[in-house]
Amino acid sequence: MRMTVFGTGYLGATHAACMAELGHEVLGVDVDEAKVERLRSGEVPFYEPGLPEILRRQVEAGRVRFTTDYAEAAQFADLHFIGVGTPQRKGEFAADTSHVEEVLARLAPLLTADAVVVGKSTVPVGTAARLQEIADAHVRGGVRAEVVWNPEFLREGFAVADTLTPDRIVIGVREPGGPAEEVVRGAYAPILDSDPCPVIVTDLATAELVKVSANAFLATKISFINAVSEVCEAAGADVTVLADAIGMDPRIGRRFLGAGLG
Ligand SMILES: NC(=O)c1ccc[n+]([C@@H]2O[C@H](COP(=O)([O-])OP(=O)(O)OC[C@H]3O[C@@H](n4cnc5c(N)ncnc54)[C@H](O)[C@@H]3O)[C@@H](O)[C@H]2O)c1
Structure with a gap:
């Protein structure tokens, strides 16, 4: 084409x-x-x-x-x-x-x-x-x-x-x-x-919203693990081990759970 x-x-x-x-x-x-x-x-x-x-x-x-x-x-x-x-x-x-x-x-x-x-x-x-x-x-x-x-x-x-x-x-x-x-x-x-x-x-509206919702969800995952990392710092816990452990739940998933700038 x-x-x-x-x-x-x-x-x-x-x-x-x-x-x-x-x-x-x-x-x-x-x-x-x-x-x-x-x-x-x-x-x-x-x-x-x-x-x-x-x-x-x-x-x-x-x-x-x-x-x-x-x-x-x-x-x-x-x-x-x-x-x-x-x-x-x-x-x-x-x-x-x-x-x-x-x-x-x-x-x-x-x-x-x-x-x-x-x-x-x-x-x-x-x-x-x-x-x-x-x-x-x-x-x-x-x-x-x-x-x-x-x-x-x-x-x-x-x-x-x-x-x-x-x-x-x-x-x-x-x-x-x-x-x-x-x-x-x-x-x-x-x-x-x-x-x-x-x-x-x-429809057009759903297609547009699929993408912005996907972006929002991925941003939410990064923001979430960063919030948890602050708790880990205060408690002396290890956010990477925590992310590995919760990421093994298929409902959560390990991707995009890297604490940091994103
Ligand atoms: N980069 C990614 O990973 C990615 C992934 C998915 C969706 N998107 C989306 O795709 C879109 C483009 O993103 P990008 O990263 O390629 O941006 P970009 O800034 O790299 O490229 C945009 C291009 O559009 C050109 N442009 C602007 N006005 C124009 C016009 N009137 N006519 C022709 N060309 C024109 C610019 O000169 C530029 O080369 C955005 O909406 C972005 O959110 C990007």
């Missing part, structure tokens, strides 16, 4: 290279010309084991390319992934969703055929519905851009394995079993055919 990936940072560069590794033709799009230049030469601008080899191989094979040109991207494919940043707003707890909004506002008017736009960024619930409104307001007459949500669970340091052999794939759609879901399943078909994982199809 042909597809684009908007935002070629940690998530997007990994996704673009790995989708090409699966046999797709991929165009990565970013506003950062310097980053695009490095990726074009097959250089990964961050440390991620295994990714440089995949990127170099796929750049040389011509299966993944990079651009800053939205018009080129709109013409290239009818399937567009979004992996731009959603950083915390300065001085607030809220996420800054302006980058994902900007992608829709710039891309939608350039589309000349119906398209599926697959959000992968981590967003507050309600963002996908708002992006659909932005798409609807900006597309040309007769063109439909369907927004779906497919949260990304990759872990830095394991990004390649997590992308090529995910634990699960979550697809949030307005119409389960509809054409947009089929397009997303098509993109992941090489994974699902060779090493199947559960695919959870749900």
Whole structure:
């Protein structure tokens, strides 16, 4: 399949290279010309084991390319992934969703055929519905851009394995079993055919909340073990032995129970 990936940072560069590794033709799009230049030469601008080899191989094979040109991207494919940043707003707890909004506002008017736009960024619930409104307001007459949500669970340091052999794939759609879901399943078909994982199809709000809830739960585990470590310090106990012991309970699990910065 042909597809684009908007935002070629940690998530997007990994996704673009790995989708090409699966046999797709991929165009990565970013506003950062310097980053695009490095990726074009097959250089990964961050440390991620295994990714440089995949990127170099796929750049040389011509299966993944990079651009800053939205018009080129709109013409290239009818399937567009979004992996731009959603950083915390300065001085607030809220996420800054302006980058994902900007992608829709710039891309939608350039589309000349119906398209599926697959959000992968981590967003507050309600963002996908708002992006659909932005798409609807900006597309040309007769063109439909369907927004779906497919949260990304990759872990830095394991990004390649997590992308090529995910634990699960979550697809949030307005119409389960509809054409947009089929397009997303098509993109992941090489994974699902060779090493199947559960695919959870749900509504947009649930898909968005799955990801933020997962992040919140993992943060809770770290915060919990740090609170316990303070009790251990006061009592002269060993938090590492404690974490090993409670982590053996499958309801608790040892992962993400490392006291420290997180
Ligand atoms: N890094 C991770 O481990 C990880 C894992 C899961 C989910 N996520 C989520 O994925 C999203 C991206 O995270 P990241 O770590 O890749 O961020 P990042 O900062 O590494 O990359 C974001 C990229 O988006 C580009 N960008 C910004 N505005 C753009 C626009 N209008 N058009 C095209 N490109 C644009 C930036 O130039 C940058 O290269 C976030 O929502 C994050 O929460 C990240």
